[in-house]
Amino acid sequence: MKSRSFYLTLWMFILCAFTLASCSDDDGDDITVEEGIYVLNNGKYKSNNSTITYYDPVAQTYDNNDVYAAQNSKGLGDSGQDILCGGKYIFLAIYGSNRISVMTRDFVEVASIPLVREGQPQSPRSLAYADNKLYVSLYDGYVAKINTSNFTVEAQVEVGRNPEGLAVSNGKLFVANSGGMDYNTPVGYDKTVSVINLKKFEVEKTITVEINPTVLKTVDNGDVYCISMGNYGDVPNTLQKINPKDYTVTAVGNATEMATDGKKLYLMLSQYDANWNQTISYPVYDTEKGEMLSGEWVKDASAIVKPYKLSYEPVTEYLYLTSSDYKNDGDVYVYKTDGTLVTKFGAGLNPLKVVYVK
């Protein structure tokens, strides 16, 4: 058949078209885990892409290869929500993957604790550490107490709906019950803070605050500050002070994020106009004087693009303001407490919280 060469040519053409040239360059290099700042990147919900970024505060260099993956040859999972160092370990709450990862100080995982009740994932949110116990808020309305020597759940206590932030003061654990999962049902948001007596591990008091409380911080004088987010509509966000002894609640201003060095509250306040243009300001609240200070704690607020979360880190004594557009890898702005910018470094997707690991 004289047309055979034609077929051959055509086939070759088609095959060429399908040869999709590419090479995969996998395998992150093994790293040695150094002392320094570690950033927990939340990732995108349901994308299994939560990671940890290392930043060297002395050399001011960073490494955006996931430290967890390098040390454990697998991923953290979906939506790392909180990280803290307690005792010999690093604890990490991973919301979507429904587990607590327990790691040595060089990020080698020694235990992975699933949290299950009635055959359902309980979805961990925030962590607190007190008297060698780890406390975790669980989105199905519980707080778990975890033994940090054998890594088992010792007890669970029922709190309000969808608990978020935790804070310890005066031998009590304060739990912000947001009720965020019912924002579109007649039940609506929760508006309580549960107080758990840590000795008995029982709820001792339920305090009423503004709707949708999410963030709790304890300052040096023992006061607990609480941000209620409101309903992102007609009910605004509120910063409230909770007295840890008589549980009285005082509204002190507005804020959407806060970090504290024990004396001052470094705040972020995000507001919108009618056309959904966003303006963000950075107020400071003095907890000793009990008043909002004039001006902002950031010197040049216009330099920050898409701020996201704020951490204060006591070893470096810096504030770490993260930024995110929720689709690209974010950045971390490092500030002195007087508001001068030290540096800025790149992190992963949705950088959430910063810890110092020795």
Next chain:
Amino acid sequence: MRLFFYRCGLCVWGLVGIFCRSAAQTADTARVHQLQQVDVSGVRRPSVVRSVAPLQVVSGAEIERLGYQSLADAVRRFSGVTVKDYGGIGGLKTVSVRSLGAHHTAVAYDGIAVSNCQAGQIDIGRFSLDNVSQVSLAVGQEDDIFQSARMFASAGVLSIRTQQPSFGENRRDSWQFRIKGGSFGFVNPNLRYARKLTQRTRVAVDGDFLRADGAYPFTLKNGKLVTREKRYNSDILSWHTEANLYTTLRDSSALTAKAYYFQSERGLPGGVIFYNPYNRERLWDRNFFAQTGYEKRFNPQWALKGALKYNYSWNRYLDVNNKYASGKQIDRNIQQEYYATLSGLYTPGGRMSYALASDFAYNRLTNNFTDNPHPERYTSQTVLTARYRHQRITVNGVLLATYVKEKVTNGDCPEDKCKLSPGVSLSLQPWLDRNLYVRLFYKHVFRVPTFNDLYYLRMGNRNLKPETAVQYNAGVTWSGQWKGVDYVNLTADVYYNRVDDKIVALPMMYVWKMMNMGRVDIWGSDVKGGMEFRVANRMTCQVSGAYTWQKAVDVTDRNEKNYKHQIPYTPRHSGSLSASLLMPWVNVSYTAVVCGERYALPQNIRANRIDRYAEHTLSMNREFERGRTRFRLQADLVNLTNEQYSVIQYYPMPGRSYRLSASVVF
């Protein structure tokens, strides 16, 4: 001049129009086809070579022969198309044409566009392939100017045509029974009955049932940890039935009517989450619609057609999880549509023809959310089209006017939207003695924000403007014979599209808000070819292939880290291939789909990269007759290399599977 026929037999007069050169000079796709006293077993197959805009067609018989598993499986082999497939038989499947997004693709079922005002994109996973006679995809504008206005309003139209009944000699009725079965508990029986009521009136009733466990195994990679897992909560149970009436009245006008019902219950397996297999999301769907069409040709100059449709769709979503106050979340949505269209065609003779079409639609959505504003939408679309055709040149011009008004029970009402969108297309045959055509088109389209975009609690934004898209296309098509090849066709197009005011969800720190923020630049090229040749006596080979190159980059903001990065889920390279060997005893087909690397998120970094894949399918069928009864047996081996891949990240696709089917027609 040699005609070729598909063995499985489509109606002949469609093919005449395509390949016969003399007919090509005079055929006018805008003409009205008078249905006379002829039993038509298929629909006219449009010419892909002479089309002024890129057109791809696959017949029901080809779909069957090549072993395509679903409508989505057939559509993903078209060039320039991205099908988002969330895996499994019940998984959501949407079609995006040339990276413009699924909202810019219209899906027409027997000539009437299906609408979904709530989500805007149509799930093509729910359409059964059992009674399909033809699937076509037109980019830009279909050739036919005599259509409803809605058909002109999208960047691409995926058109599904159902089978019309055919009867044997001296027979008044016909039966068809088919059963398919395969891996993962798949069972799909289908029964079709047609009857000739009078010389001019035929009815057909279809029913099919489908079930599958969908619990297929897959390989999960988590860093260096590789595990074998099973896809749970991926079951589906669905029913589909429809009744059709076709009648030709005494004055030769044609009347058709259809009643359609679909219901399903399915598990929503969700994306695979590391370390947490829990998932108890389910979805129930019910959809009923009735439509009727009328078409009349008064004289050679004037023709008129119109259609009416009522659509009711209901769904219920359930998620069982203790993080909700009541232990579960239930969303219920009801959408209704009333739709009417009327179009007139005027062909004064000579070179010009004109068409005017006007559509009106009323849509409403109710659901069980708090503060649901019960939106209602009134849409009026009017289109004026003109065609000039003289010898070797065809020019089509389109001007579409759209007016949208909404009503809500609470909150602000969005502004009325009023827009004009033009389009021009041209086809030129440079040499009279060669079947080579050059084509160009420009088209402006937009999409109105969906009810979800506008009103979804907290996220919706009532100030949204329509999202606009502009398409430019240039292409060459050729068909003919070449050396020993009986028939070859080749089409190649290059295009540039731009999307402005793209509707995207923007984070506002704590709230996501829909905004007109995105801008996308799309460059691409589609190449497609097919040929048929005789290998030996009574042995024919058909080969076709398609290749797409696309550079679709986000150009929203220079300062963003994904500036000029390829948009998510859009491969640079993709293609498909099919080859069939038609022999007297058995037909064998091989098909492949190849897709290059894509990114799951906007930033083109390694962490977001999704691996390329190739899926191969082998299919064999045999047909035979015993008296008046025709039998057909088919076996498909799908994904024969057991490729472990996903189209959407963490939504794994099934590995190797098989499917058997048997049908009887009498």
